[in-house]
Amino acid sequence: MRNLKMTIQYDGSKYKGWQKQKYGESTIQYKIENVLSKMTGEDIQIIGCGRTDAGVHAENYIANFHTNSELTVNTMLDYLYEFLPEDIVVKSIEDTAERFHARYNAKSKTYLYRINNNKFRNVFTRKYAYHTDERLNLNEMRNAAEILIGTHDFQSFTNLKPNGKSTIKIINYINILEKEDIIEIEVNGDGFLLNMVRIIVGTLLEVGKGKLKSMDIEKILDKRKREEYGPIAQAKGLYLKNVQY
Amino acid sequence: MRNLKMTIQYDGSKYKGWQKQKYGESTIQYKIENVLSKMTGEDIQIIGCGRTDAGVHAENYIANFHTNSELTVNTMLDYLYEFLPEDIVVKSIEDTAERFHARYNAKSKTYLYRINNNKFRNVFTRKYAYHTDERLNLNEMRNAAEILIGTHDFQSFTNLKPNGKSTIKIINYINILEKEDIIEIEVNGDGFLLNMVRIIVGTLLEVGKGKLKSMDIEKILDKRKREEYGPIAQAKGLYLKNVQY
Known part of the structure; x- marks a missing residue:
């Protein structure tokens, strides 16, 4: 077969x-x-x-x-x-190979989140990027992202109800890049819990807008409980970019 | 006022x-x-x-x-x-200024035409670029474009029926650029007749696909008559980029 x-x-x-x-x-x-x-x-x-x-x-x-x-x-x-x-x-x-399994064999995944950060929405990316007119502080967002890198319990960053299964995941990197009028957040990790990328991005956006400080991230992680610290970012800005085997 | x-x-x-x-x-x-x-x-x-x-x-x-x-x-x-x-x-x-008139005062316009030249359509540009899987010969297209630059009678490149008005226009430049998986054709001229940019692009595409030769362009111009030499390129790939005053 x-x-x-x-x-x-x-x-x-x-x-x-x-x-x-x-x-x-x-x-x-x-x-x-x-x-x-x-x-x-x-x-x-x-x-x-x-x-x-x-x-x-x-x-x-x-x-x-x-x-x-x-x-x-x-x-x-x-x-x-x-x-x-x-x-x-x-x-x-x-x-x-006969034994290849797209889910079990995945070593890591890369997601991309696209943000249009201008006064007015761009009509051509309106369905493919999140738009905000609040000027984002990318350096603070990068500081916050730094704290998420590594091995952590991401229970605070998922809408998955605690079910006894481990919520420990590894984030390998988070890159935040500006490309013309689009900001891209690239997140690579060994696996992601329900809504995890969107909640990470939603939280980073709160930091970018000055509603959270980068050092709040540590406290949120430590809570090990989802308490709507960061809203879930809109789905339309998110792309599964690559899977590494 | x-x-x-x-x-x-x-x-x-x-x-x-x-x-x-x-x-x-x-x-x-x-x-x-x-x-x-x-x-x-x-x-x-x-x-x-x-x-x-x-x-x-x-x-x-x-x-x-x-x-x-x-x-x-x-x-x-x-x-x-x-x-x-x-x-x-x-x-x-x-x-x-009180006397500014968006149409009469326009000195030139720049149009952009986007082409997705891959085996399969890109789902994200499917409404914003023309897709063809026929590998385009960009050098031949550039040679053909060269012939259109300058002052010419563009009656062969418009669907406007002859009505006694001049069909002489000036094309200042046509740039054909490859950007990742998108080919962009930028056309700047002092004014454009009905469907003129789309017929120019449609004709250049025929050259790119090897169905016309770049030197055919001269003959087409000389005909001073629209005879479907180049099909009209799809509207979805065309953008009015800028207007110069």
Whole structure:
């Protein structure tokens, strides 16, 4: 049986996220499984590298699936390109090791958050970046980000209810860059809890706006309890950029 | 009476172009006049720097209007920002000379055309760039563009029916640049006939795809007749970038 690894780009605006389980047809997973099943005549189940929230985008989402189909990867790519909706594109497919698992084998993930920080919204990025006219203090945001780097219990930075499972995660880096009129926050870590990236960004935005100080971050981490310290940042600014295996 | 000059950004996807005259409510001019008239209590008529086709975008469209209103420009900007649809933003307003006329005083205009030249469409630029998977020969396109620079009769490059008016225009430059996965064609000229930029780009694309040779451009110009040499390029890739006064 073949095991195929896909790299997927999607505009999440119209979807309830990646995962089919809860939201059925209005998910990216459903759309792709549906086309793959028609293509192969099999009941294809995709293994995604993780969930993404409703409205979140992806540049290079990784997923794999098993099939007995003998179609070439180019034939599959063309079929998917023709039959998927215009906001989902499978960019590449490759045969991979039988044991490859898109979720279990992921060593780390990189997320990108885009912010349009001008007096008025930019009409061309209005669906793809968070807009704020409050001038952000990037240096304070960088100081705050520094505190989050490393191994921490991120219970204060997730909407996941405590369920006995570990909420300890490793953040490898957080880069905050200014690119023309867009500010990008890039977060890389070994794994992320429910809403974790959006709450980290929401908290950093509070720091940038002067509503929190960078040293408050330490106290928030220590609480080990989500108490709405930082609001959850809007989904439309978030992209899963890459997955490292 | 005050004469106010506005700089406007708009996503033209949903509109039938700038000009109200023919298409009424689904035009950018109508939307802005409507808000300005409510704001001032006057019947405001806007003078735009020119027409843009249905679906064409603008980074810095220039328009002016006369009013007896004593509102500050900041109050006007905030009012417009609140009441215009989210795909139209008036970026700045300034008091200008009584005799300033956005169309008559324009010395030249710069248009930008964006092309996504990859095997598969990019989902994030799908509404804001033309996609083709045919690898474009940019050098041949640059050679062809060179021939169009200067003063020429552009009757072969407009869908305007001959009406006795001069179709002689000056193209100052055409720059073709590669920026990551987007190719940009920037065209600057003293004025443009109906559909002229889109026909120039459509013709350059034919050259890039090898369906025309750069030296065919000379023959097409000489014909002084529109004979569908180059198809009209899709509106969604075109932006009015700047107007020079």
